[in-house]
């Protein structure tokens with residue numbers, strides 16, 4: 330058997346269903362070996378999108394998504410998607426080709442040292458330098474990628490090694506048990522929680538990865554401890570739960586910062602500093618903190634922990650619940666929550682009848698079922714979604730919030746639709762980010778990935794334009810033109826819709842959701858309230 334065939338056997342052994350990417354000359358052996366396998370190769374129209382697809386596939390399934398590229402330019406195109414998986418903690422295995430080993434010590438056509446290039450954005454990274462050890466390399470790539478905190482790994486396979494013969498076979502794998510929490514740490518955390526006057530939970534992405542949403546909600550509701558969650562933590566507790574203080578960390582000045590200001594203990598669960606710097610909610614570094622996560626706490630003067638519970642999140646919460654004896658006081662949470670909801674409602678009312686984001690998102694929520702999935706791109710729309718889009722269940726909302734990379738929504742939506750064809754998937758992008766990945770409409774059509782793609786069209790890089798205006802009173806380099814979106818959809822052979830007023834939006838959305846093909850809904854968004862998004866929060870902050 331050739332090394333290339335062995336690699337594909339190893340991928341099948343890892344239960345890989347899809348490989349996303351673009352072939353090249355140097356990975357022809359791998360591509361040909363895949364031909365007879367159970368794996369579906371999904372050609373993308375840019376390697377970066379292939380990496381985004383693998384990234385979101387990994388987040389959805391918990392198993393590493395796989396992307397593939399040739400050497401040189403194929404590999405360099407992968408970088409943003411791999412970096413996204415790195416900062417957003419998504420299990421991903423990237424496989425790239427390379428020149429024959431005999432060539433790589435000297436200048437040669439398309440040669441870039443890919444392991445060196447990808448070092449800062451991968452958890453682990455290897456070149457297969459021999460026809461032995463290959464099954465170990467592949468097993469290790471998957472194990473490292475999928476172990477908390479998950480992230481990307483990379484395997485480089487030089488062209489000559491790919492065609493060498495090998496006698497190896499894939500290595501058996503077993504799901505590894507995570508360590509149980511340390512009892513003394515749990516006891517100390519329970520004492521801190523029991524004695525706190527006004528504790529608060531900050532829930533992050535780890536709660537969702539660790540399938541801990543239900544136990545967290547139960548724990549928090551039982552002891553009436555309010556929970557604010559990060560953007561990637563959307564769905565960690567349902568919007569409707571009486572203890573939910575909704576999404577935090579959308580901007581520096583958040584109105585539910587009120588909860589942090591008053592809290593005498595912050596219980597951080599699966600919380601990642603890359604999403605929301607503790608400097609913002611703990612500027613003096615004086616807050617008492619319980620850290621509960623799969624991994625030890627990051628070092629920061631704004632994050633001095635009193636106790637760290639480093640173990641499986643779900644098990645830790647369950648044990649903590651058994652140990653806590655805290656008397657229940659619902660008043661504090663309900664007051665905070667009521668004031669947050671009142672502010673959201675008043676924004677919604679002010680937006681009624683317009684194409685302002687709160688009105689659009691309200692209609693979107695009314696149309697989608699709680700299980701339907703929304704993938705957000707990056708820009709002003711993401712901030713509005715963070716604030717106004719109600720989430721009820723884990724893994725029904727996806728966004729890039731570690732790297733915060735534009736262009737992820739469309740490929741991400743395609744990956745979800747391929748993995749779970751029965752799910753209804755909506756992507757929402759700005760016109761800037763959408764055109765970064767627009768070519769993937771062809772992939773969506775070809776692969777019959779019937780995503781509904783909403784585009785907030787404002788003819789510019791909305792969030793940057795608004796921040797430039799706020800800071801300098803003028804804009805630079807943030808305006809652009811757009812293609813005719815209906816003609817664009819037509820050119821890709823998909824259904825296009827244009828929303829002219831908010832009353833048209835829901836019927837169009839329903840029609841698009843019922844299609845068996847991808848669609849594009851062009852929305853001339855009214856972003857005139859963007860500046861107030863920050864200002865109003867500032868006001869609220871001082872009021873509370």
Ligand SMILES: Cc1ncc(C[n+]2csc(CCOP(=O)(O)OP(=O)(O)O)c2C)c(N)n1
Pocket residue numbers: 707708709710711733734735736758759760761762763785787789790791792793
């Ligand atoms: C790949 C990438 N390039 C640049 C940025 C910086 N950036 C953040 S938001 C933004 C503007 C986004 O514009 P658009 O996609 O139209 O969305 P809008 O803000 O208008 O909703 C830019 C340029 C980024 N986050 N990612």
